[in-house]
Amino acid sequence: MKQQSISAPHSRRHFLASGSMGIGSLALSWLLNQDQALAKPAVVRPELEKKQFDLSLKPTHHPPRAKAMISMFMQGGPSHLDMFDPKPMLQKYDGKKFPGDIKYDNAAQASSKVLGSPWKFSKHGQCGMELSELVPGLSEVVDDIVLMRSMHTSVNNHGQSI
Template sequence: MNPMASRRDFLKQGSIGGLALASMLAREPLLGSGAPSSDLHHPPRAKRVIQLFMAGAASHLDMFDFKPELVKRHGEKSDFGEHVEAFQNGLGPWMKSPFDFKRHGACGKLMSEIVEPLGEVVDDISFIHNVVGKSGVHSQATYLQATGFQFPGFPGAGSWVSYGLGSENEDLPSFVVLPDHRGFASNGPKNWGSAFLPTHTQGTTIFPQRANPIEDLHPQADYVTDESHGEGIDLVNRLNRMHQRSRPMDPRLDSRIRSYELAAKLQLSATRALDLSDEPAYVHKMYGLENA
């Protein structure tokens, strides 16, 4: 064994290295896990992943996905060559985008007039045009966007990132969800569920505009004191560990226990993390909170 090899490299060389490494990454903070793997062809720069899913947003055909064939066939009877699910009164004729497109940046990317300001940074944006959905049903399309599959039962993208990369902070969740204050998209929390991955990788829903941003984070009953609440958590943890020792081969128990332990830590850490009162004025202004 190379004496200079990191623990990650050692585990990857073992027969169960992949499983062990994934487990350790999910358990340990990234900051204490050693150097990045030497298998990467470049030093990793990404520290976090932010996904914006905007259900009901403008069509890609009207923003950055120019279709010259639609221009050519505009007004002709549509024919997809196969059955296509349609809403309301069926399928109308082919229709080109009503907006003008022009090229932007050194890459010459075609973008419509409604997103023209993005042309200033278009060379820093990656566009993926080969994602295809086979259903026009909102719930199935949302599953496809959130999990990569158009049926339920699969982890959300954030759960995979959380499972693979772990967390930089043991007291805060590595995967958080900020839903629209008007309501969830189709499928609701199933879009950020962990499915068959450990439950601690599921998304933690946060509602910043509410008095209690994380539901059920603190006990609401008047008779629950800080002391009795702490004693209750300790008792539940002891019972869970006793139950786990009699079932050592069931990984779901450890995952559930870790979820409960994280919830207990959140009662302190999340309260501080979500308190914006100590942030400087320029930060409030950056996020449009100066008049909030």
């Protein structure tokens, strides 16, 4: 499989073209403010505010043993299906039409073709953790780390699933 460069060079013209909408909206908001044409500030109604998660510390079931933790939140990073999460059924149906029902968030760009990972997975360490060939350095320390597979969402759109 041919590897593509992650960072493509951008020209000044590309930067100005992609940033012009942001600069234009800033200018428009300033002009509207000068003409007193902006809407009045919204009235805050706490009873309508979205409930927040309680992130305060709570007692644990067992005394903690870990001294430190590294959390990798990789929005926009490589897919977990290509690095940490082998799916044998994806490989079985790779390139074929999905046999079940699909709910699309964006039907205009939707495809029912199944796409398996192009990378090979193998078991590593005493624990037998399966990792792809994309993370060879991680395979040397699998017995010293924890891989949590506990996320679940009912939305298949990345931004809303976070």
